[in-house]
Amino acid sequence: DGGITQSPKYLFRKEGQNVTLSCEQNLNHDAMYWYRQDPGQGLRLIYYSQIVNDFQKGDIAEGYSVSREKKESFPLTVTSAQKNPTAFYLCASSIRGPRTTGELFFGEGSRLTVL
Amino acid sequence: KNEVEQSPQNLTAQEGEFITINCSYSVGISALHWLQQHPGGGIVSLFMLSSGKKKHGRLIATINIQEKHSSLHITASHPRDSAVYICAVLGRGGGADGLTFGKGTHLIIQP
Numbered sequence: 001d002g003g004i005t006q007s008p009k010y011l012f013r014k015e016g017q018n019v020t021l022s023c024e025q026n027l028n029h030d031a032m033y034w035y036r037q038d039p040g041q042g043l044r045l046i047y048y049s050q051i052v053n054d055f056q057k058g059d060i061a062e063g064y065s066v067s068r069e070k071k072e073s074f075p076l077t078v079t080s081a082q083k084n085p086t087a088f089y090l091c092a093s094s095i096r097g098p099r100t101t102g103e104l105f106f107g108e109g110s111r112l113t114v115l
Numbered sequence: 116k117n118e119v120e121q122s123p124q125n126l127t128a129q130e131g132e133f134i135t136i137n138c139s140y141s142v143g144i145s146a147l148h149w150l151q152q153h154p155g156g157g158i159v160s161l162f163m164l165s166s167g168k169k170k171h172g173r174l175i176a177t178i179n180i181q182e183k184h185s186s187l188h189i190t191a192s193h194p195r196d197s198a199v200y201i202c203a204v205l206g207r208g209g210g211a212d213g214l215t216f217g218k219g220t221h222l223i224i225q226p
Contacts, residue, residue, distance in 0.1 A: 042119065042201070042216035088156055104148060104203075106158035 002027045006091050006107035013078075013085070013114050021076045021110045023091035029105070031097045032074035036060060037088040037109075046089075049074055050097035078112060086114045117142045117206045121217040129225055134189040136220045138202030141183065145205045145213070149176050149187050152199040152219065161187070161200075192224045 004025045013019045025032065031050050035043040045058030049068040063082025068074055078085045089110045094102040118141040128134055138147070149161040162169050162176040164185075169176050173192075178185040189196055202217040 040218060042218050043203075044216075045214070090156075090158060092158075103160050103163050104150070105160065106150075109156035109158075111156070 004091055004093055004105055004107035006089075006110050009108065009110060011110060011112045013112065015114055016080045018077055018079050019085075019112065021078070021089055021091075021112070023074045023076065023107060024072055025074075025091075025093045025105070026072060027093055027095070027105060028071070029093035029095050030071070031094045031102075032068070033092040033094075033104075034058075034064070034066065034074070034076045035090045035092065037090060043090065046076065085112055087112060117144065117204055117215040119202060119204055119215050119217040121200075121202050121220050123220060124218070125221045125223075127223045127225065128192055130193060132192050132224075134192050134196070134222065134224075136187045136200050136202075136222070138185045138187070138204075138217055139183060140204045140215075142206060143180075143183070145207055147178055147185050147205070148203040148214075149185075150201040150203060152201060154198070158201070189222075194224045194226050197223050 007022045033048040034046040037043050044060050046064050047055050047058050047066040049055035052071050055066050055068050065077045091107040092104050094104050096102045120139045122137045146165045148163050150158050151161050152158045164178050173190045175188040199219040199221050201219045203214050205213050
């Protein structure tokens with residue numbers, strides 16, 4: 001079945017370590033997004049990509065990095081520079097890029113806890 | 116940037132009740148999304164609408180562009196409807212990808 005796969009579902013990290021969250025989609029979508037969700041807050045955009053080898057910063061990109069080497073894959077690295085990385089991370093995709101009315105498809109999320 | 120307010124924040128109802136969740140926004144939009152977040156965290160898109168009304172099964176979404184307001188209705192609610200319902204608006208300007216999300220409405224349907 002078509003969809004978005006995020007891994008791992010749960011991840012624990014020590015302070016000072018980088019960690020990479022995986023996001024793969026087989027929907028043939030051009031646009032992919034990474035959101036962060038914290039308790040009591042709406043989703044906030046970290047990075048998005050409209051096309052392979054191109055990506056744009058979102059509202060809270062500091063301390064994060066991404067790559068888009070393949071259409072299907074959009075991994076997110078949480079670096080040691082991210083001051084408060086403990087959160088729930090959601091990957092999403094849409095057939096067209098941002099500022100369109102395309103339907104959003106989400107993964108199951110990855111919960112990162114920094115010890 | 117668009118301000119998105121959802122009400123109520125929390126709602127507990129009995130099975131079979133008619134449920135209404137509201138979403139108001141401050142600036143004109145291109146489209147509005149209603150999303151459902153399951154207890155495990157995954158999110159499913161329920162509706163995307165820019166005018167009028169849409170229906171899917173027991174779910175109905177309406178939007179009033181002039182009043183900058185949308186509602187999500189659930190008829191004959193069931194415990195499996197228990198989830199967080201999120202409203203997101205696609206603005207005509209502002210925001211990296213144009214989407215602003217509400218904080219969500221946590222719905223619990225008791226048997």
